[in-house]
Amino acid sequence: YTQKFNTAASVAASGTIPSFTLTYTINDNDMVYANAAEGFRLGGASQPVPVLAATAANQALNAVEVSNECAIQAKVLLSTACDPNILLQAPATFKSDTVWSYELGEKSAFFHRRMTVDLSAYYEHWLHPQIETAMSGFNITVTGSDAAIAGLDLQVNALLPWGFRFLLSGGYTHAQFLFDSPLTGYPAGYSIPDTPKVTASG
Known part of the structure; x- marks a missing residue:
């Protein structure tokens, strides 16, 4: 016997996406x-999870x-006892999420612009x-x-003799959840999945 299960959900949201940038040129190279x-x-609708109270019937x-x-x-x-008097359901929808990001950086050129160095620090608040x-x-x-994400990025680009070029980029990221979340299973302070702490390429 298969229990019939129907569900419906709707999501609507609106908002603005502001962006502000301020630059200051120190000299021709910085x-x-x-x-x-x-x-x-x-946001959107989640896949429905059919549930029924854990009664004997x-x-x-x-x-x-x-x-x-x-x-x-x-x-x-966080309990192995299944209470027949409780009926919990998986969320039918998930909210729209927003990220406020803040970045400070500098760009410098050396040796008649044959070498450039870009360094930046950033902080993101993910709601x-x-x-x-x-x-x-x-x-x-x-x-x-x-969640909160903070980090540093460095990029070095240099033109070497005989037509060679040197490229180096690296970064450090500290990303973690700020509060416990039973739905996701991630406690406060847990690192955000798929976010490497250290990256490097050249």
Whole structure:
């Protein structure tokens, strides 16, 4: 027997995306700049996860839906006991997320502009991040806790004798969630997935 399951969801959002840049040219070879900008991404609907309360009757007829409910309770409530008096559902939608980014940097040229060095420091505040997570065997997108990202970037470009060129870029990033998020499973202070601390290329 398969329990019929229907769901509907809608998402709407609006906003502005401001950006501000200030530059100062020190001389022909050196300049500094500051930038502040906001990024915006529309929310959406998540894949539905069918659930039913973990009662004895439901367990007999709809074991899959009851199992989904117990898995959600285990993740959100951090409890292995499946309470038949509670019905938790995976979020049907996830919020729009925004990122405010702030950057300070400098660009310098040396040896008659045969060598350039770009150095920047940045900070980003990520509000309502859209995070993909597994819930009851379903991969869904949920709204996670706010996050902070800070880092440094360095780029060196030099023209060498005999037509050779030297290129070097590197960066350091410290990215972490600011609050506990039972839905995603990431606690406060946990590093944002797929964000390497150190990068380098040449």
